[in-house]
Amino acid sequence: MRVTISVIKADIGAIGGHTMPSAEILGIVRDRVERERKKLLIDAFVCHTGDDIAMIMTHAKGQDSPDVHQLAWDALIKATDKAKSQGLYGAGQDLLKEAFSGNVRGLGPGSAEIELDERPSEAFMVTLGDKCGPGAFNLPLYLAFADPMYSPGLMLSEGLHDGFTFHIMDMDHTEGDRVIVLEAPERLYDIASLLRDTNRYAIEAIWSRKYPNEQAAAVGTTRLRNIAGRYVGKDDPPAVIRVQKIFPATEEFGPAFAVAPFVGGDTRGSHNLPLMPVPMNTPASTFFCCPMVSALGFSMHDGILTAPVDLFADPFWNQVRDRIAEKAIEMRRQGFFEPAMLPMSELEYGGIVARLRKLDPEFAVRNGQGITAATREAAVTADDPD
Ligand code: 13P
Ligand code: MG
Ligand code: MG
Numbered sequence: 265m266r267v268t269i270s271v272i273k274a275d276i277g278a279i280g281g282h283t284m285p286s287a288e289i290l291g292i293v294r295d296r297v298e299r300e301r302k303k304l305l306i307d308a309f310v311c312h313t314g315d316d317i318a319m320i321m322t323h324a325k326g327q328d329s330p331d332v333h334q335l336a337w338d339a340l341i342k343a344t345d346k347a348k349s350q351g352l353y354g355a356g357q358d359l360l361k362e363a364f365s366g367n368v369r370g371l372g373p374g375s376a377e378i379e380l381d382e383r384p385s386e387a388f389m390v391t392l393g394d395k396c397g398p399g400a401f402n403l404p405l406y407l408a409f410a411d412p413m414y415s416p417g418l419m420l421s422e423g424l425h426d427g428f429t430f431h432i433m434d435m436d437h438t439e440g441d442r443v444i445v446l447e448a449p450e451r452l453y454d455i456a457s458l459l460r461d462t463n464r465y466a467i468e469a470i471w472s473r474k475y476p477n478e479q480a481a482a483v484g485t486t487r488l489r490n491i492a493g494r495y496v497g498k499d500d501p502p503a504v505i506r507v508q509k510i511f512p513a514t515e516e517f518g519p520a521f522a523v524a525p526f527v528g529g530d531t532r533g534s535h536n537l538p539l540m541p542v543p544m545n546t547p548a549s550t551f552f553c554c555p556m557v558s559a560l561g562f563s564m565h566d567g568i569l570t571a572p573v574d575l576f577a578d579p580f581w582n583q584v585r586d587r588i589a590e591k592a593i594e595m596r597r598q599g600f601f602e603p604a605m606l607p608m609s610e611l612e613y614g615g616i617v618a619r620l621r622k623l624d625p626e627f628a629v630r631n632g633q634g635i636t637a638a639t640r641e642a643a644v645t646a647d648d649p650d
Contacts (some may be wrong), residue, residue: 265324265382265566265567266324266339266379266381266382266489267306267322267323267324267379267380267382267383267564267567267613268322268323268324268325268326268329268332268334268377268379268380269320269321269322269378269380269388269390269504269564269568270319270320270321270322270323270326270329270332270336270375270376270377271318271320271321271365271376271377271390271502271503271504272318272319272321272328272336272368272373272374272375273316273317273318273319273373273374273375273392273484273500273502274314274316274317274340274357274358274359274372274374274413275291275315275316275341275351275354275357275358275497275500276289276317276340276344276347276354276355276356276357276358276359276372277344277348277350277352277353277354277356277357278314278315278353278354278548279352279353280353281353281354281396281469282314282315282354282407282548282549282553282568283314283315283498283547283550284312284314284315284435284545284547285315285317285347286311286346286347286350286352286353286511287318287635288346288350289344289346289347289350289514290310290312290317290343292339292342292346293310293317293319293339293340293341293342293649294310294579295345295370296335296338296339296342297310297319297321297335297336297339300335300339301321301359303332304323304325304332304335304549304564305321305322305323305332305335305446305515306320306322306323306324306567306568306643307321307564307569307573308321308322308339308569309560309569310319310595311392311502311541311544311545311558311560311572312545313392313393313544313546313556313557313558314394314395314500314546314548314553314556315354315394315396315547315548315549316374316394316500317334317394318359318390318502319339320390320446320560320562320569321335322564322567322568322569323369323616324567326379327378328367328377328378329511330367331398331602333364333366333367333375333573333588334396334571336368336371336373337359337364337371338364340358340359341359344356344359345363346457346585352495357496357497358373358488358496358497359373359459360372360488360491360492360496361373361491361544364445367607368487370486370491370550371614372486372488372490372491372492373486374398374484374486374499374501375484375486375499375502375532376482376483376484376501376503376504376567377501377504378479378482378504378506379479380478380479380483380506381477381563382566383509383566384564385478385505385509386506386563386564386566387507387508387514387562387563388504388506388507388559388561388562388564388567388570389504389505389506389507389514389517389561389562389575390503390504390505390558390559390560390562391502391503391505391557391558391559391560392502392503392548392558392559392560392644393500393501393502393503393539393554393555393628394498394500394548394555394557395500395530395533395548395553395554395555395556396434396461396468396498396499396527396528396529396530396539396556396557397435397463397487397498397499397501397527397528397529397530397533398428398433398466398484398485398487398499398501399435399462399463399464399465399528400424400462400525400527400528400539400555400557401466401467401501401502401503402459402460402462402465402466402467403459403462403488403520403523403525404517404520404521404523404525404539405467405470405481405483405503405505405520406456406459407429407519407520408512408516408517408520409430409448409470409481409512410427410428410452410455410590411430411482412432413513414425414459414520415512415547416490416516416518417512417513417516417522419634419635421509421510422474423474423509423510423511424473424474424510424511424512425474425477425622426472426473426601427447427448427449427450427473427478428447428448428470428471428472428480429445429446429447429448429470429472429473430442430445430446430447430448430455430467430469430470431443431445431467431468431469431470431471432444432445432446432455432458432459432465432466432467432468433466433467434464434465434466434486435463435464435465435466435487435490438490441591443504444467445592446458447473448639450502450598454500454523458601459648460529462525462528463528463606463609463610465516465612466483466485466501466519467481467483468482468483468485469481469482469483469643470471472508472511474625475510477581478510479506479548480505480506480511481503481506481546482503482504482506483501483502483612484499484501484502485505486499486501487499489613491515492615493496493533494613494614495532495533495613495614497533498529498533505517507561508623512612512621514561514575517575517584518575518580520555521541521559521576522541522584522590523539524538524539524540524584524587525538525539526538527539527555527593527602528606528610529555530552530553530554530555531552531553533551533614534573534604534605534606534610534611534614535604535606536557536595536604536606537552537554537596538554538555538588538592538595539555539556539557540555540556540557540585540588540592541556541557541558541559541576541581541584541585541588542557542558542559542576543557543558543577543581544558544577545558545574545576546558550594551592551593551596552592553587554588554592555587557576558574558575558576559574559575559576559582560572560573560574561573561575561578563589564600569607572623595605598614
């Protein structure tokens, strides 16, 4: 059977800051999705990671279905009314456009979709990020799909041995999608050269090479700042990742996520901290909104989902999280100092730009006679934008 898995995710308000949605707004999204499920969908599951609500839906309408996207948009709009009436922080934060225009992409919510011919045992994961950008998944996905040190299936299984094709998005290009397609392992170093820059390049999709019609992964690459033109919140990407048989095994992703690379995000979306794997429905951390990712494992038959396995909830992850927390605490000790705070290129959508513009006239070029109080005064009063 041909089935599409669509994950649509947004922050429409949270309790007491950027923490987690209220039970009431989650309930509204669940009810709306459940009501429409009978008409449009095969199955659905709703949960949250930090302050983002995720709708995981299966259906036969194909990728980019206006009906399915509209369903998700309407559920978010409806729940935003409640978020406003509850005084939730950032009510409607990720709904950046007034009107729905056929697809949530470009409107604010994150989305990741895969259309597939269901295998007899269709197994997949959904990973949900909070307080991070789309590039946050670059390293774990690279390690799981291209590095035999982490993904022994590349050596041990004929289905994986030919490698995978990486579709990588240039997120700085705002006039349309700018994508490069590179095959691993031949182009491994080129792939690495791009993926290291998580603020600019993000994996958008991964495909099997041995079975070129089989998509392995889809990642949401929406950048809110590109839509809003200013910082309104972090992008908080979702991903759908198929696992087992011709794809890496579920457990091959574990050590890759346990690396917890430093990624841009966390407080005010302006810092670097490690990406912490957390259980489903975890509130954002008051420790500086450390970036987080939850992972849900599903089996599916005729589009009908099992209940999910909470993939970062088993006891092993407690020790991993302790180590990642130490990494985060150590980085926070240096406060505003780079790389704890992001480089200027990433801050240019925030308030620091205006502040630096105000400082600019206070600079003076030394002219051999030194800077006098008078020249400094003249510099301060000249060109003051206020
Ligand atoms: P969210 O994108 O999760 O809303 O976080 C925004 C933020 O600025 C947290 O400090
Ligand atoms: Mg928020
Ligand atoms: Mg969020």
